Amino acid sequence: MLKTLIASVAVLVVGASAIAAEGDTYLTAGSMLDIETGAIVESPALVIRDGRIVALGTQGSLDAPDGAEIVDLADATLLPGLMDMHVHLSGDAGGNFFAGLSYSAPRQAIVAAKNARKTLMAGFTTVRDVGAGGYSVIAVRDGIDAGDIIGPRIFAVGHAIGITGGHCDNNFFPPEIQAKSGGAADGPWAIRAKVREQIKYGANAIKVCATGGVFSKGTKVGVQQLTLEELKAAVEEAHLRGLTVAAHAHGGDGIKAAIVAGVDSIEHASFADAEAINLAKEFGTYFSMDIYNTEYTLAFGEANGVPEENMNKERLVSKVQRAAFTQAAASGVKMVFGSDAAIYPHGDNAKQLSRMVQFGMTPLQALQAATINAASLMKMENDIGALKEGFAADIIAVKGNPLEDITVLETVDFVMMGGAVVKSVTNN
Numbered sequence: 001m002l003k004t005l006i007a008s009v010a011v012l013v014v015g016a017s018a019i020a021a022e023g024d025t026y027l028t029a030g031s032m033l034d035i036e037t038g039a040i041v042e043s044p045a046l047v048i049r050d051g052r053i054v055a056l057g058t059q060g061s062l063d064a065p066d067g068a069e070i071v072d073l074a075d076a077t078l079l080p081g082l083m084d085m086h087v088h089l090s091g092d093a094g095g096n097f098f099a100g101l102s103y104s105a106p107r108q109a110i111v112a113a114k115n116a117r118k119t120l121m122a123g124f125t126t127v128r129d130v131g132a133g134g135y136s137v138i139a140v141r142d143g144i145d146a147g148d149i150i151g152p153r154i155f156a157v158g159h160a161i162g163i164t165g166g167h168c169d170n171n172f173f174p175p176e177i178q179a180k181s182g183g184a185a186d187g188p189w190a191i192r193a194k195v196r197e198q199i200k201y202g203a204n205a206i207k208v209c210a211t212g213g214v215f216s217k218g219t220k221v222g223v224q225q226l227t228l229e230e231l232k233a234a235v236e237e238a239h240l241r242g243l244t245v246a247a248h249a250h251g252g253d254g255i256k257a258a259i260v261a262g263v264d265s266i267e268h269a270s271f272a273d274a275e276a277i278n279l280a281k282e283f284g285t286y287f288s289m290d291i292y293n294t295e296y297t298l299a300f301g302e303a304n305g306v307p308e309e310n311m312n313k314e315r316l317v318s319k320v321q322r323a324a325f326t327q328a329a330a331s332g333v334k335m336v337f338g339s340d341a342a343i344y345p346h347g348d349n350a351k352q353l354s355r356m357v358q359f360g361m362t363p364l365q366a367l368q369a370a371t372i373n374a375a376s377l378m379k380m381e382n383d384i385g386a387l388k389e390g391f392a393a394d395i396i397a398v399k400g401n402p403l404e405d406i407t408v409l410e411t412v413d414f415v416m417m418g419g420a421v422v423k424s425v426t427n428n
Contacts, residue, residue, distance in 0.1 A: 024049050025419060026064035029397060030075035035371050035386050038364040038403065044078060048393040051419035056389050071421065073397050073414055079367070080387050081125025081152075081394030081417065082409070083374035084349050085288050086246075086267055086338030089115045089140065089154075090132040093296060093345045097305040101172060105134025112140040116151030118347035121423050123412035125394035126153040126374070126384060128338075130207045130246055130267065131160035131168065133182065138202040150422060153394075155205040155378060158198035159183030160248065161191060161234060162209030166225040167248060171217040188233035191226070195237040205378075206238040207246045208263070211254035214313040215306075215343070221313045222251030222271050231261035244378060246288070250317065252276055259285045265377055267338060270321035272328060280333045286377050288338030289325045291359060292352035294318035296344035322359050329360035336377050337370035350409040363406045393419040 025048040032044035045062040047055035055062055064070060089112035091100055103111070112132065119127060129137040141154035159182035162168030166184070173179040185194040195206055210226050212219030219225070226234075231247070238245045239262070247258035250270040258266060259279045265286040269276070272287070280287060297306065297314045306314075329335060337356070339349045356366040375385025384392050397414035415423035 024054075024065040024068035025071060025393075026068040027071045027073070027078075027395070027416075028059050029073040029078045031401070032078040032387060033367070033402065035080055035364075035368060040077075040401065040403070046078075046387070046393075046395075048416075048419045051393055053387060053389055053391050053393050056387065076397035076399060076413060077401060077408075078387065078395055078397050079402065080371050080385055080391075081396050081415070082123050082350065082367075082370045083126040083337065083385065084119070084124050084339050084341065084370070085128045085265065085336045085374050085377065086130050086290060086340050087115075087119065087127045087346070087349075088131060088340070088342035089119070089127070089129050089346070090136050091342035093300075093304070093343060095304065097301075097307070097310075098172070101170075103133070105136045108133055108136035109139050112137045113143070113149050113151065115342075115346040116140055116144065116149070116154070119341070119349065120150060120152045120415060120417060121412075122347045122349055123396040123398075123409065123415055124152055124349055125396070125415070125417050126155075126378075126380075128155040128157075128205055128246070128378070130157050130205075130248075131183075132156070133159070135159075135201050141204075142202070152417070153384070155244075156203060157205045157207040157246070158201060158203040159194075160207040160209055161185060161194045161198070162248075163225045163230075165218070166209055167211065167213035167216040167219045168207075168209035169216075171219075188229050191230045192233045192237045195234050195241075199238075199241055199243065204243060205246065206234065206243050207248065207267075208234045208258070210247045210249040210258045211251045213248060213250060213268075214317060215310050217307075217309065221317055222254075224251060224254035224257060226254070226257075228257045228261060231258055231263070235262040250321075255280075259283050265336065265338075268317075268321065269324060269328065270317045272324045274327070277328050277331050277333055280328075281331065284334065286334045286336050286373070287325075287328050288336050289321060289328070290338055290340035290343070290352070291322050291325050292355045293340050293343040294321070322355075325356075326360040329356075329365070334373060334377075335361075335365075335369050336374045337366070348410075350412070353406045353409055357406050363403045366406060367402060367409075 090108035144151040160168040161183040244264040247263040
């Protein structure tokens with residue numbers, strides 16, 4: 001990824017520094033949010049080298065290295081790049097609900113590349129893609145890593161793994177078509193084999209479908225599907241290989257079984273009761289709850305061709321899930337930001353932050369869910385998610401103080417990914 005210096009970024013002449021290296025960037029701004037403490041640091045200065053923050057201080061105490069590129073963001077506020085732990089880059093919310101069923105794997109990869117760029121430009125420098133056909137998002141991730149295309153850091157699960165006829169199978173076609181998801185399997189050893197298969201073809205995270213879901217055909221959203229034995233097999237295999245496991249789980253029984261099986265995160269957690277919440281706290285399991293997308297579905301779903309079966313399931317889940325979110329946030333469950341982008345338009349991810357605040361979090365807690373908590377979930381807490389020396393230079397900037405108005409994150413003016421400026425106010 002070529003480093004560019006956008007025209008809107010002012011170039012200053014700054015005094016010499018004891019730190020000097022060819023290719024350094026000296027980044028300054030009006031303020032910076034310490035994501036761990038919530039403190040606002042005035043007049044920050046950062047030295048970035050080889051994609052990492054090598055020095056961090058304040059203007060006047062930390063000078064620019066000789067020959068460094070100077071990036072001055074004036075009165076903007078710096079934050080670490082945001083992280084969304086539940087996206088589907090190969091899917092689009094707009095258009096007909098069934099259109100994506102006809103997409104080939106190459107077509108899905110093109111859609112995913114488009115949405116990866118939108119996501120990065122919205123200030124999300126790391127995402128976890130939790131299910132796509134044909135290993136399409138893995139291909140996009142590899143293209144980003146190779147510098148062929150632009151996008152965020154991606155953890156990709158490949159195919160989501162679940163039972164035949166379950167939420168993560170393809171149930172929309174008649175029997176003679178013999179449609180079947182690449183992640184469908186039955187029994188502990190078959191589930192284990194599917195985990196191995198995803199890893200073989202490049203998955204760097206795993207997802208299992210423990211219960212029915214909203215947007216599948218013929219599944220009841222709260223009913224458990226994978227057995228405890230199947231869930232344990234998936235988790236054990238993934239953990240042996242050093243990968244984290246996400247469990248799609250709406251209903252209480254499926255949530256509890258997945259937690260006991262050792263999954264790292266529960267996705268949706270719509271019907272999580274007090275017992276499930278206490279169990280999550282006991283096991284250290286993260287909740288990833290998509291509490292914004294219901295607004296889009298209920299407003300536009302029918303026009304987009306979402307079947308009435310699925311609309312009814314969304315109506316069933318929406319209020320219950322938000323109540324569970326409030327209870328989980330108040331109880332101290334570890335929580336990460338997960339939007340389910342694709343159910344609503346990519347690039348609008350940050351709109352969920354205000355709902356997280358509306359339904360129980362402080363602005364700082366919501367931002368921590370999208371930074372340090374997500375980094376910890378993915379075992380990257382010493383590398384991303386904060387602005388600290390030695391960390392990857394994934395940095396965004398906004399106008400205003402996000403602790404006073406979380407909605408400023410819905411308009412990100414500046415994005416740096418791995419030390420490369422990829423967006424400024426004149427490069428959207």
